Amino acid sequence: MPILAKTGNEAMAEAMRQINPDVVAAYPITPATEIVMIFSGFVADGLVDTEFVAVESEHSAMSACVGAAAAGARVMTGTSSQGLQLMSEILPIASALRLPIVLCEVNRALSAPINIHCDHSDTMAVRDFGWMQVYAENAQEAYDSIIQMIRISEDERVRLPGMVSTDGFIISHCMEKIEALEDNEVKKYIGEYKVINSVLDQKNPISIGSLDLQDYYFEHKMPVVEAMGKAKDVILEVSKDFGKRYGREYGLTEGYKLKDAEIALVAMGSTCGTTRAVVDELRERGVKAGLLKVRVFRPFPAEEIVQALSKVKAAAITDRSDGFSNQGGQLFTEIRSAMYEQKAKPILSNYIYGLGGREISLEDIRKIFDEQKEVADSGKVKQLIRHFGVRE
Amino acid sequence: MPALKDLATRKDPLTGGHRACSGCGAPIIVRQVLMASKDPVVVTCATGCLEVVTTIFPYTAWTVPFLHNAFENSAATCSGIEAAYKALKKKGKVKTEHVNFVAFGGDGGTYDIGLQSLSGAVERGHDFLYVCYNNEAYMNTGIQRSSATPKGASTTTAPAGKVIPGKVQFQKNLTEIMVAHDLPYVAQSAVGFWRDLTAKAEKAFSIRGPKFINALQPCRLGWGYDPSLTPELGRLAAETCIWPLYEVENGKYKLTYKPKEKKPVTEFIKTQDRFRHLSRPGNEAVVEEIQKEVDRRWQALLERCGEKAPQ
Numbered sequence: 001m002p003i004l005a006k007t008g009n010e011a012m013a014e015a016m017r018q019i020n021p022d023v024v025a026a027y028p029i030t031p032a033t034e035i036v037m038i039f040s041g042f043v044a045d046g047l048v049d050t051e052f053v054a055v056e057s058e059h060s061a062m063s064a065c066v067g068a069a070a071a072g073a074r075v076m077t078g079t080s081s082q083g084l085q086l087m088s089e090i091l092p093i094a095s096a097l098r099l100p101i102v103l104c105e106v107n108r109a110l111s112a113p114i115n116i117h118c119d120h121s122d123t124m125a126v127r128d129f130g131w132m133q134v135y136a137e138n139a140q141e142a143y144d145s146i147i148q149m150i151r152i153s154e155d156e157r158v159r160l161p162g163m164v165s166t167d168g169f170i171i172s173h174c175m176e177k178i179e180a181l182e183d184n185e186v187k188k189y190i191g192e193y194k195v196i197n198s199v200l201d202q203k204n205p206i207s208i209g210s211l212d213l214q215d216y217y218f219e220h221k222m223p224v225v226e227a228m229g230k231a232k233d234v235i236l237e238v239s240k241d242f243g244k245r246y247g248r249e250y251g252l253t254e255g256y257k258l259k260d261a262e263i264a265l266v267a268m269g270s271t272c273g274t275t276r277a278v279v280d281e282l283r284e285r286g287v288k289a290g291l292l293k294v295r296v297f298r299p300f301p302a303e304e305i306v307q308a309l310s311k312v313k314a315a316a317i318t319d320r321s322d323g324f325s326n327q328g329g330q331l332f333t334e335i336r337s338a339m340y341e342q343k344a345k346p347i348l349s350n351y352i353y354g355l356g357g358r359e360i361s362l363e364d365i366r367k368i369f370d371e372q373k374e375v376a377d378s379g380k381v382k383q384l385i386r387h388f389g390v391r392e
Numbered sequence: 393m394p395a396l397k398d399l400a401t402r403k404d405p406l407t408g409g410h411r412a413c414s415g416c417g418a419p420i421i422v423r424q425v426l427m428a429s430k431d432p433v434v435v436t437c438a439t440g441c442l443e444v445v446t447t448i449f450p451y452t453a454w455t456v457p458f459l460h461n462a463f464e465n466s467a468a469t470c471s472g473i474e475a476a477y478k479a480l481k482k483k484g485k486v487k488t489e490h491v492n493f494v495a496f497g498g499d500g501g502t503y504d505i506g507l508q509s510l511s512g513a514v515e516r517g518h519d520f521l522y523v524c525y526n527n528e529a530y531m532n533t534g535i536q537r538s539s540a541t542p543k544g545a546s547t548t549t550a551p552a553g554k555v556i557p558g559k560v561q562f563q564k565n566l567t568e569i570m571v572a573h574d575l576p577y578v579a580q581s582a583v584g585f586w587r588d589l590t591a592k593a594e595k596a597f598s599i600r601g602p603k604f605i606n607a608l609q610p611c612r613l614g615w616g617y618d619p620s621l622t623p624e625l626g627r628l629a630a631e632t633c634i635w636p637l638y639e640v641e642n643g644k645y646k647l648t649y650k651p652k653e654k655k656p657v658t659e660f661i662k663t664q665d666r667f668r669h670l671s672r673p674g675n676e677a678v679v680e681e682i683q684k685e686v687d688r689r690w691q692a693l694l695e696r697c698g699e700k701a702p703q
Contacts (some may be wrong), residue, residue, distance in 0.1 A: 002411075009402050021473065022479040022480060022483075023475045023476050023479055025471075025472055025475070027580075049479065049482065049483065050479065051476070051478050051479040052476040053471060053472065053475045054516065055468065055471075055512055055516075056509075056512030057508060057509075057510070057512070058517070059464070059465065059508075059509070060465060060468035060471075060508070060509050060512050060513070061467070061471065063462070063468035063469045063509065064471050064472030064475065065470065065472060065474070066461050066469060066472065066475065067459065067461065067468070067469035067470060067471065067472025067473040068437065068472035068475055068476035068477075068479075069472075069476075070459050070472075070473065071434075071473040071476035071477060071480070071604065072470070072476065072480060072485075073475075073476035073479055073480060075472075089462060089466070090461065090462060093461060093462060094567060117403060126703070198457075199457040199458070199459050200434065200435050200457065200473070200476070200477055200488070200491070201457065202432045202457065202482065202488060202491075205454065205455060205456050205457045205458070206457060206458075207447055207452035207454050207458040207459075207460075208458065208459045208460070209443075209458075209459055209460030209461055210447035210448065210449040210460070211443065211444050211447050211448045211449065212449045213446075213448070213449075216449050216450065218579060220449075222525055225633035249509060306702075392547050
């Protein structure tokens with residue numbers, strides 16, 4: 001396997017080159033611009049067969065993706081933040097029409113105030129649109145996940161679009177060592193795209209996108225519900241198979257030194273890497289600390305999270321986004337809801353951190369664990385929801 | 393230009409029984425455009441009357457492949473299909489020799505919310521024809537003003553009231569905006585001129601690259617007239633030079649219909665409820681302004697066409 005030095009964006013673009021989609025329609029936006037830039041270079045150099053549609057906006061990017069996918073093409077795109085929001089009208093159309101579009105996302109804070117740095121508010125804002133969501137911890141995982149997402153989204157049990165996101169600048173612009181697959185290997189792994197319906201089929205002309213009122217709409221939303229249910233199994237299946245072939249298995253969640261942990265931190269994205277380092281340090285000091293990484297947010301791995309945290313005394317759920325519900329960040333509210341019927345569950349508290357790219361340091365993570373130790377010992381939470389790292 | 397008897401043998405892209413209002417001009421435009429195509433067609437459509445009346449699930453009136461995505465993206469959606477066709481044809485996965493990709497949108501989906509999507513798609517040079525069925529307001533949602541609504545017309549968001557006599561502004565000249573994109577083919581036509589519209593569609597289909605046709609579609613509901621008069625009102629719009637018929641091929645203007653006698657705008661205005669308030673005392677100046685603007689635009693068009701104004 002080739003060992004390469006790649007930034008997150010380069011790794012995603014490389015995966016796209018190897019996937020060689022039929023159509024890419026995309027619009028540049030910081031910090032995802034490079035993905036589109038690098039890919040258009042591949043097109044210009046004849047390294048891919050892709051029809052690249054350099055649209056005038058993200059709205060048109062997703063619109064063209066829907067058109068191309070409805071015509072039976074394997075379709076990809078990339079975006080971030082405001083770009084994802086501009087696409088958002090079309091995102092639920094893509095899922096409801098069961099078009100397996102794969103999107104390379106780079107997490108960036110939403111305006112206003114305008115900011116180009118990382119938080120998860122952009123993807124969290126579109127979490128309920130029927131798209132699968134994977135939050136990668138590093139460039140390697142982003143690369144692997146994009147390739148896996150092709151298989152997952154095109155699986156006939158799923159046939160839903162999916163996005164894989166990396167933390168803006170932290171992953172997108174930092175160079176890491178990645179183990180890539182050979183071009184032929186990727187081609188073999190993803191296989192030929194299987195067309196189910198196409199507007200290019202003149203023998204069987206179909207109408208897609210009909211007006212659908214009270215008498216059918218509900219029934220037509222149910223397949224999306226069911227597909228999202230099945231997506232969990234398919235993600236695990238694909239992940240296991242990928243692990244068997246290439247030695248890297250990810251799953252829906254990953255516990256790190258969690259089995260005997262008394263205190264835990266739950267995180268998504270690059271913060272998991274920082275947390276691993278602190279967990280190691282605490283373990284050396286004899287503190288039973290662990291990490292639960294939530295990699296897949298849609299479909300939401302409720303049972304897995306409940307199971308993984310069942311023996312933990314206190315858990316800090318970290319959210320790099322605030323849903324303005326006054327009930328904590330999105331990860332917290334979902335986990336808290338999943339815990340409701342459980343008898344054995346940890347005391348939960350929520351740390352909303354890192355908005356607009358505010359740094360989360362080793363020291364910050366240590367502090368969170370220290371506080372969790374106090375919660376575990378006292379059995380009491382001083383403050384259920386905290387905005388951590390914000391100046392008073 | 394195919395003979396009428398040849399056209400009659402071609403596949404009808406729309407079956408009867410769709411739910412358009414009696415006297416609706418939109419299906420007339422769809423048929424006269426698509427039946428001009430000798431090659432297979434694929435249709436995209438903006439959200440609007442046409443999509444609503446032709447597709448209520450579980451029915452569809454379309455006998456040709458059809459995709460409705462959203463309101464403002466008929467052109468972008470069509471461009472994606474065209475890109476997919478090119479990619480799949482290159483790989484031998486699609487065999488059809490040539491396909492005419494046609495995007496439909498009303499004036500809302502074209503002049504207003506979809507203008508950016510249209511501008512982007514034609515600038516990128518996709519091989520498709522965009523047809524605006526222009527009924528001069530948002531008819532699907534109940535006759536709200538658009539930038540295609542003519543001055544003086546009463547709509548539900550620019551109603552004729554005690555102090556404001558309907559829409560204050562003149563309509564945007566979208567056809568000229570499309571000409572400014574330097575497309576290989578831009579044309580303006582109207583319901584009531586089947587030969588003109590079909591010939592323009594046929595010419596558009598013979599040209600590779602982006603094409604645009606702006607077809608005026610009288611709307612009995614929004615304009616307020618007897619449904620039997622739809623084609624006549626299209627003709628009257630051209631005879632008064634409110635809606636001239638012309639085409640621009642590679643930048644060259646050509647008038648395709650010259651009224652023998654240029655009728656005053658009042659001939660058009662008096663036929664429709666949307667202008668009824670203009671006949672009330674005190675609104676004479678509005679009618680005068682409309683006449684003046686129609687004359688100015690007509691004169692400018694004649695100059696571009698290298699024509700002299702008829703008496």
